[in-house]
Amino acid sequence: MPEWRSILGGSSRAESRGEGRRAKETPANDAALWSKCPKCGEVLYRRDLAANLDVCTRCGYHFRMSAYDRIASIADGDFVEIGDEIVSSDPLGWSDKKSYEAKLKGDRERSGLSESVLCGFATIGGFPVALGVMDFHFRGGTMGRVTGERITLLLEEARRRKVPCVIFAASGGARMEEGMLALMQMAKTTAAVSRFMEEDNFFLVVLTDPTTGGVAASFAFQADVIVAESKAVVGFAGRRVIEQTIRQRLPDQFQTAEFLLEKGAIDMVVDRRKLKDTLVRLLGYTCHPEPT
Amino acid sequence: MPEWRSILGGSSRAESRGEGRRAKETPANDAALWSKCPKCGEVLYRRDLAANLDVCTRCGYHFRMSAYDRIASIADGDFVEIGDEIVSSDPLGWSDKKSYEAKLKGDRERSGLSESVLCGFATIGGFPVALGVMDFHFRGGTMGRVTGERITLLLEEARRRKVPCVIFAASGGARMEEGMLALMQMAKTTAAVSRFMEEDNFFLVVLTDPTTGGVAASFAFQADVIVAESKAVVGFAGRRVIEQTIRQRLPDQFQTAEFLLEKGAIDMVVDRRKLKDTLVRLLGYTCHPEPT
Amino acid sequence: MSNNIIVEREKGLLELERRIAELREASAAQPLDMSAEIAALEQKYGEILHELFGALSPWEKVHMARHPARPTSLDYVSRFDRFDELHGDRHYRDDPSIVGGFALLHERPVMVIGQQRGRDTRENLRRNFGMPAPEGYRKTSRLARLASHLKLPIVTFVDTKGADPGISSEEHAQSEAIATCLQTFSTARVPIVAAIVGEGGSGGALALAIADHVLMLEHSTYSVASPEGCAAILWSDATKAEEAAARLKLTADDLRRFGVVDEIIAEPVGGAHRNAQDVVRRTLDAVTAALQRLSALPVERLLEERYRKYRRLGEWQAEGLEATGTGE
C-alpha cells in the first residue's frame, strides 16, 4: 500500500521545497535575479517570469517548467503525492558506479525532486484527478525504473478510484544507465494505461518540451486526448539522429507541436497561460453531471 | 425463415442453369464458340477458356466470371442457396418505370441470376462456409435492396451457424435506380458484418474486377483478410470521376490489385487458378483442430 | 453569374430588400410616418418570396442544399454552449473538411462531428469543398470511438457533395476509411443523432449518418449519388441532372417516407439562410429532444434498435414482392 503525503500546503504556487525546484533556470549563484529569453533575448526579472508561468512576457517563449511549479500552476491546491518512497539506485551496477549515483544525487539536490516524475492526486477546477508531472531537469526527464513504477502506481490507483488521469510528459526517452530495465518501463506503463482505459476512464496527456523516445512511444501517445504546449518539441527519434541519417538539416518547424497538429498526431496546441482553463474544460466533459 | 434450395447438383462445374450464366462472354449468337482476349488479342476456344477458369491461356488475363462458374470453381460440390426468394422490384417507381424493371428482366434472362449476388452455404476444401458471390453481369454488380438483404441474411445465418463467411465482391457501387434504399444497404451490410465479427468469426473477402463505390466502402473493406484477384480494379471513386477531377490521365496501374497491395490496402493478390487452394489454406488456420 | 439557380432567383429580391431598408432608415430619421408604405412593401416582398420559393422542386432543393449562405456545420456547432475542437487521425494529417470535438449542448456533454465546407474560395480550398479525405473519415472514427469510450452521445452534421475523389484518397484507402466509419457508428455504445443540414452526398455522407435518430432539414437533399453523377452514369448525359434529381427521391419528404429519415426540420420560406438563427435553434432543440429520449434506453436495447432500424431498410417479405420497410 502506498503511503500518502501532502507536499503542497496552500493554494498559491508552492514555495516550500526551496530554490532547487527552479533548477536549470537558476544559475549556480542563487543571487541571480534575471533570466534571458533564449528566443527573443529579452532579460526578464525572475519574479515576473514566474508570475507569467515561465513564459517570456515579450515573445511568449515557454521556458521548461519544474514539476513543482507545474503542479502549482495546474492543481487547485493540495497535491497528495504517492510513490515518493520509491527512489532510484543503480540496478545495472553502471560500471564506474559512482558516476550514475552521483548524477542522481546531484539532480536530487538541484531539483528538489527524488525522480523524474512526481505523481499524486489533486483537483483541477474542482475535478478530482490523478496527476503525474515529469520534469526535464531531473536526468533530462528520462524514464527509469522509478519513473515507470510511479506512473504505473498512479494509473492503478486512478483506476481504483475511477478518476481521470492527467500526465504532463517531458522526456529525453528511456534512461541509458538503467539499461533494459528502463526500456521495460515502456511495456509496464503501457500495460497500466491499457487496463486503465479498458474501464472507460479518461486519460489526458500534455506534451511539454521535449517529449521524445520511449515516453512518447508508450503511455504518452496512448492518451484519449493529447494536448501539446506551444512550440514543444515532440517526436520519436532525436533531431540529431534524423539529421545524421538523412545527411541534411531539418527545418526548424520539424517535430514542433504545431507541426504535429498539422500532421494529425495530436488534438490541440495550447499556450501555457491557457492550459489550466483548457484542462478544466476538457475534464468537464466527462465529469459533468447529467442535465436535469 | 429462409427456405433452402440446392442449385448445384454434382461436384463438377454446374451446367444446370443454361447458357445464360455465361452472359457477357457469350455473344447473342449462342453458336459463337470463340472469345477474344481483350489484353493479348488471342482468340480462345470457349471450352478451353472455361476449363482454365476464364483465364486467358496465353497471357493470364482474368475474364469476368459469372457467379455460377465462380461457385463451381470454388465450392467442393453442393451449394445450398438462401435468399433466392427475395427479388427486386422498383421501390422508387423509377419514373418511366418500365425501363428499370425491363433492365432487371433482361439481366435475369441473360445471366440466369435473380439478382447481383448469389448467397448460400457450401464447403471449400471440406470447410463449411457461408458463401456470397456477386456477379458483374447483373446490373454491373450494383448493390440494391435485394443484394444488401441477401448478404445480410447470409451473415446472420453464418453467425448463427458459427462458420466463416467468404464473399466474392464485384460491383460498380450502389444501384442508382433504387436511390437511398440502395445506399442504405451499405449501412445494413456493415452492421451485419460488425455483429458477425464481434463474435470472433472469420470474414474473408475476395475482390474481383471491378469492386468500387458502395460495396468497396462497406462490407468488402471490413474483412479480416482481403484477397484480390490479379489485375482486378478496386477503388472507391471511379477512374473517370477522378480523371475529371484532376484533369489528367491516370496511370494504368492505378487502382489495380497490385497497386493496392503496395499501398497496404489488401492482404494478397492471387491468380484465379490458385484461388481455391489459397482459400482452403486460409480457412485452415481458423478451422484447424488443436494439435494433440 | 452563379451556377446556383436559387442564388440567381434571389437577385430579383435584392432590389426590394434595398428599398425596404432605405424606407426604414428614412422613417427612423424623420418624423414622417411611413409604416404603411413599409408594410405594403413587406407584404409584396412576402408574396414574391412565396412565389419564388414556396414550393421547391427536387432540383431546386438540390441548389438550396448547396446555397453558399446555407448554415454550415460550424454555424450549428457555434451555437452549442461550448465546443473544444479535437484534431487529427493520429496517423497522417488533420483533415479540415471534418470538424469535431467535445461540446456541451443544452448542458449535455457530447461529441460533435461535422463535415465542413467553406464560404469562400480560400476556405473552400482549405476545407476541400467539404469533401473528406480518408484522414477525415479516420478522424471521424477516432472521435466516435473516443465518444463511445467516454460514454458521450454523438451528434453529427452532414453536409458534403461526397468523399474526396482525388488520387491520394484512393492511395490512402478511402474505401477502408469509410467502411470503418460505418462499422464504428454501427457499434458505438452511445446514442447517435445525425442531422442532414446541407447536401448528403452518397457514401461520403452516410459515413457520418448512421444514427439512432436522423434529422433532415426540409430543403436538404440526401442521395445515392449527385443528380449530375447519376445522370452521367445512367444516361451518359450530365445535363439530365434535373430529371435525375426528380427520380432519385432525394428530398426530406421522400426519405421520411422510406424510413431513412426520422424527423424533418422545417425551413423558412426561401431557405434556412433566411433565418439561420431560428433554424439552428430548432435543430439543436430537436437534437436534444432525441438525445433525451435515447439516453433513457439501456445500451443493449439502443444497439438492438439501431441494428433493427437499418436491418429493416429494404427488407422483403418472402411471400410477396412488396418491401416491408419503405416507410409507412
Add this chain to the structure above:
Amino acid sequence: MSNNIIVEREKGLLELERRIAELREASAAQPLDMSAEIAALEQKYGEILHELFGALSPWEKVHMARHPARPTSLDYVSRFDRFDELHGDRHYRDDPSIVGGFALLHERPVMVIGQQRGRDTRENLRRNFGMPAPEGYRKTSRLARLASHLKLPIVTFVDTKGADPGISSEEHAQSEAIATCLQTFSTARVPIVAAIVGEGGSGGALALAIADHVLMLEHSTYSVASPEGCAAILWSDATKAEEAAARLKLTADDLRRFGVVDEIIAEPVGGAHRNAQDVVRRTLDAVTAALQRLSALPVERLLEERYRKYRRLGEWQAEGLEATGTGE
C-alpha cells in the same frame, strides 16, 4: 573490409575450411586413406573456433547479432509447416521490413510477425535494413488484433537496429505507431511468444517483444539503445561503443537474470549461422513448448500473468532500496 569484427575474424578460418574441403574431395576421389589428416585438421579447426569464438564479450555479441549470415526472421518462418503472408496496414503502405501472416507451426495455427532485414544491399534497401516505419508497426498491430480476434497465438521474431528514424516516419507518428503496438500486445487475448533472434534495438524492438514467453538466442543482444547511440548520448563519443556495450547489460545472460528474458537458446560455437538449421529447429521447438504450456491457461489468467510479469520489472519494495523484480 567489413565493419563486423566477427566477419573479420572468420576470414582466418576460411583458408582452413578450404583445405579441409579439398582434402575431403581428394579423399573421396582416390583410394588413399586421408581420414587421419582430415581429423587432425578438423580438430585444429575446432580449437581455433573455440579460441576465436568460445567466450564472446558483449561487444563481440553485438557484432554477432549483426552478422550478415545470421538467420533472419524469414529463415525461421520458412521452417514452419506452412506460411501465408498477409500484407499492409490497410491505410497507406505495405512495409517490407515487417513480414507477417498465418502460419502452421508443428500443426498449430499461429500468427507470425517478424522484423526482416536483407542479406544484401538491394534487399536491405527494400527492407530498410529491418527498421520498420510506422506503417510496419501498424501492420504489426493489425495482425496482432486479427490474431486476437481469430484466437490464434502470436509468435514474433525480433531483429532490428530500431525503428526507422527518417522524416516521413516522424511525419506519420512513429511514436503513436509503436505505442499502439505495445498496447495491442499487452491486451491481445491469445498466448504470445517472442524470440529475439538478432539485434533487439530499443523501443523499435520492444514493439514486437511484449510476450508471455520471451526467448533469446545466446548471442543476440537486446538493449535500451545501440551501444553507439548510448555512447554518443552519454559521452558524446560513439567510439566508446565497446564500453557502452559492456555497461548496457545487453546479453542474454544479463537479461535472463533481470527477468526480461525467459529462456535462452544456445548457439553453436561461432554463432547461429554455423548451424542455422539446428538453431532454427531448437528455437521452433522451444516456441512450441511455450505455446503448449500457455495455451492451457484460461485467457483471463494468461492476461493477468502477462500484466504481472511486466508489472514486476523494476518494482520496488517500499521499505528498501533494492529491486524485487531483477530476475527469478
